[in-house]
Amino acid sequence: MRIGIIGGGSIGLLISYYLSFKHEVTVYTRTSNQKKKLLKEGVFLERSNNKDNISVNAKLYTEWSSGTEDLTVFCVKQYQLTEVIQNMNIGAGDHLLFLQNGMGHLKLLESLNIPNIYVGVIEHGAYRINNNTVSHTGIGIARIANFKGVENSFIRSFTLPLKDSFPFVVEENYMEMLLKKLVVNAVINPLTAILKTPNGKLIENPYYKQLFDSLFNEVNDILQLEAKNTYYQNLVDICKQTANNRSSMLKDIEENRKTEVDAILGYLIEVAAKKEIDAPIVNTYYHSIKGMEFEGEGK
Ligand SMILES: NC(=O)C1=CN([C@@H]2O[C@H](COP(=O)(O)OP(=O)(O)OC[C@H]3O[C@@H](n4cnc5c(N)ncnc54)[C@H](OP(=O)(O)O)[C@@H]3O)[C@@H](O)[C@H]2O)C=CC1
Numbered sequence: 623m624r625i626g627i628i629g630g631g632s633i634g635l636l637i638s639y640y641l642s643f644k645h646e647v648t649v650y651t652r653t654s655n656q657k658k659k660l661l662k663e664g665v666f667l668e669r670s671n672n673k674d675n676i677s678v679n680a681k682l683y684t685e686w687s688s689g690t691e692d693l694t695v696f697c698v699k700q701y702q703l704t705e706v707i708q709n710m711n712i713g714a715g716d717h718l719l720f721l722q723n724g725m726g727h728l729k730l731l732e733s734l735n736i737p738n739i740y741v742g743v744i745e746h747g748a749y750r751i752n753n754n755t756v757s758h759t760g761i762g763i764a765r766i767a768n769f770k771g772v773e774n775s776f777i778r779s780f781t782l783p784l785k786d787s788f789p790f791v792v793e794e795n796y797m798e799m800l801l802k803k804l805v806v807n808a809v810i811n812p813l814t815a816i817l818k819t820p821n822g823k824l825i826e827n828p829y830y831k832q833l834f835d836s837l838f839n840e841v842n843d844i845l846q847l848e849a850k851n852t853y854y855q856n857l858v859d860i861c862k863q864t865a866n867n868r869s870s871m872l873k874d875i876e877e878n879r880k881t882e883v884d885a886i887l888g889y890l891i892e893v894a895a896k897k898e899i900d901a902p903i904v905n906t907y908y909h910s911i912k913g914m915e916f917e918g919e920g921k
């Protein structure tokens with residue numbers, strides 16, 4: 623398949639590398655420097671003590687045009703999506719896959735008049751070292767589900783060739799898939815960003831573990847999860863699988879970038895308000911992260 627990847631950040635480079643072994647990948651970058659570097663040298667991936675590269679095609683995102691690729695994968699931050707989409711002339715025949723954390727982008731996806739939209743979650747840790755090098759810091763799994771449209775055969779022709787190198791689990795229920803990931807990001811991301819610690823420490827340090835459990839309990843109350851234990855186990859499993867990873871929110875704060883807290887804890891605050899549920903813990907962490915952004919620890 624021909625795949626377009628919008629955004630050459632941590633996740634964009636990670637999936638460009640793995641997908642390139644089985645699909646024909648073009649990375650759409652924001653800057654011409656990154657485009658040139660990718661065209662000249664390809665994408666490098668560091669994992670354990672190995673470093674490998676693979677060549678990719680690269681273009682500026684302004685060069686994206688409808689119908690060129692079979693599938694376009696959006697790897698920008700949730701808060702960058704609106705602007706990116708406004709500048710693309712997306713056609714009814716395009717197939718789009720969105721990999722953002724949180725649930726904040728769902729309203730935007732609902733408003734798109736496009737029949738074939740998929741959503742995915744990436745339970746891997748990845749960190750962009752430079753314009754064409756990514757470190758794969760936590761090996762997890764990727765998941766994909768239909769958001770609109772019914773073309774499961776299309777999803778399979780994307781995922782099947784990747785089954786040994788970068789497996790995607792095809793999920794039947796996109797809402798359940800996104801909720802599971804929301805719970806993971808609502809607990810791991812703010813705590814790691816505030817405590818400045820890798821993911822695994824949240825369950826290894828007994829004091830951090832108390833914060834972890836109390837935040838999870840409040841998230842569970844807000845979302846009124848039916849299978850609380852399954853969600854908790856999933857959270858703990860991902861924490862273990864990505865134990866050495868610094869979460870995307872921690873990295874955003876460390877690198878003075880805006881975080882995705884609005885799409886994660888901000889979304890939960892909205893849900894809690896609608897259900898008239900008190901959410902003191904979620905509010906505390908939300909305002910802590912917003913305060914850190916305000917102070918310049920995340921512009
Ligand atoms: N990193 C991780 O471990 C994980 C991240 N995620 C999710 O994946 C998504 C992407 O995150 P991540 O890769 O970490 O984010 P990054 O900030 O590393 O990457 C975002 C990329 O989008 C690019 N971009 C921004 N605007 C445009 C534009 N107009 N056109 C083209 N490219 C653009 C940026 O370009 P530039 O660099 O030039 O600014 C950057 O390369 C997020 O929603 C995140 O929550 C999910 C699981 C794990």
Ligand SMILES: CC(C)(CO)C(=O)C(=O)O
Pocket residue numbers: 723744745746747760806807810811821860864867868869870871
């Ligand atoms: C899976 C996890 C928690 C990996 O750190 C992530 O999604 C993130 O950092 O945003």
